[in-house]
Amino acid sequence: MSRARLILTVTGLLLLCAPAVIAAAALSGIGHRWVDILAQFVASAMLGTVLVGAMAVILRLWVATAMSAAIGALLLVAGAPQWFPPKGTAAPDAAAFSLYSANVWIGNRDVAALARSVAAADADVVVLIEVGEPMVGGLDRVLGAYPHRWTGPIRPGGRASRQAFASRYPLRPVAGVATQMDSRGAVVETPAGPVTVVGVHLTRPWPYRIQWEQIRQAQGVAGWRAAYPGPLIVAGDFNSVSSARVGRQIQAETGLIPAPGWPGTWPTALPSAAAMTIDQVYRSPDLALVERRLGQRNGSDHRPVITRFARAAPPPAG
Numbered sequence: 001m002s003r004a005r006l007i008l009t010v011t012g013l014l015l016l017c018a019p020a021v022i023a024a025a026a027l028s029g030i031g032h033r034w035v036d037i038l039a040q041f042v043a044s045a046m047l048g049t050v051l052v053g054a055m056a057v058i059l060r061l062w063v064a065t066a067m068s069a070a071i072g073a074l075l076l077v078a079g080a081p082q083w084f085p086p087k088g089t090a091a092p093d094a095a096a097f098s099l100y101s102a103n104v105w106i107g108n109r110d111v112a113a114l115a116r117s118v119a120a121a122d123a124d125v126v127v128l129i130e131v132g133e134p135m136v137g138g139l140d141r142v143l144g145a146y147p148h149r150w151t152g153p154i155r156p157g158g159r160a161s162r163q164a165f166a167s168r169y170p171l172r173p174v175a176g177v178a179t180q181m182d183s184r185g186a187v188v189e190t191p192a193g194p195v196t197v198v199g200v201h202l203t204r205p206w207p208y209r210i211q212w213e214q215i216r217q218a219q220g221v222a223g224w225r226a227a228y229p230g231p232l233i234v235a236g237d238f239n240s241v242s243s244a245r246v247g248r249q250i251q252a253e254t255g256l257i258p259a260p261g262w263p264g265t266w267p268t269a270l271p272s273a274a275a276m277t278i279d280q281v282y283r284s285p286d287l288a289l290v291e292r293r294l295g296q297r298n299g300s301d302h303r304p305v306i307t308r309f310a311r312a313a314p315p316p317a318g
Helices: 003-015 017-028 035-040 042-058 062-082 111-121 139-143 215-226 244-256
Strands: 096-103 125-132 149-150 159-166 173-174 182-189 192-202 232-237 279-283 286-293 305-311
Touching: 003 017, 003 062, 003 096, 003 192, 017 035, 017 042, 035 139, 035 244, 042 062, 096 192, 096 232, 111 139, 111 305, 125 139, 125 182, 125 192, 125 232, 139 159, 149 173, 159 173, 159 182, 159 192, 159 215, 182 215, 192 215, 215 232, 215 244, 232 305, 244 279, 279 286, 279 305
Parallel strands: 096 125, 192 232
Antiparallel strands: 096 305, 125 159, 149 159, 173 182, 182 192, 232 279, 286 305
């Protein structure tokens, strides 16, 4: 091996160290927040690994190519639970409805962009979280096409933001059950029947919070599930991918199922293929996921998520 090829091979292997550490963290199942933070970057690590592997193939660096393939396989295993969760099977001829959910970002003042994004999605139900006061004044423009609307109160503590719900179908706000986090809910009379739709915003894992704050807030999702055992959708900014600590906890404690987490939602500065899906949509098993896609940019640093649901087919007898 020539000196130049040796240098290129070593460079490639060094570049693969970070994806290898992220794969190990994601597969370890360790819940400590420093390990958990690394587990959030599986999509970014996968994209980096693919790029290094492609360059290694072009340059015929076979050691680096083999290492890229091995690390890519580990990342695929680590990311599979968030990228390929079960969608369920819709009941025959079941009526469907769609949901637009987004973290608007408290500093977002671009009412026109949000209005365009909501209009382009043409969803039946809209859930907006982290709506700052400048944007509250523009909600008539953003949600004017929806006859049924409700804007929640300013969330207690932290920065002044609200949640907003809008629907083509009748909705009624319901009492909150999780005071440890920012969450609001409404029952929507969808074509699939009454569905409780909850908007949530969990805190960041770092900085500013104690290590178990996300865990404590995730327990609030279980509180919603216990209070509303029928068809339920929980959407919002979980500040965690569904395969990491918080996502695993929510699924274990509630039985809720996440929508696929690719392409990613945050930050918008990255290509969606490399972004993290911290903006999640969870559903109860009595609903089937028909579609999940990203919406048009809305001025936030989070991409909106558009999902479509129908009643799930009953399980086979016996």
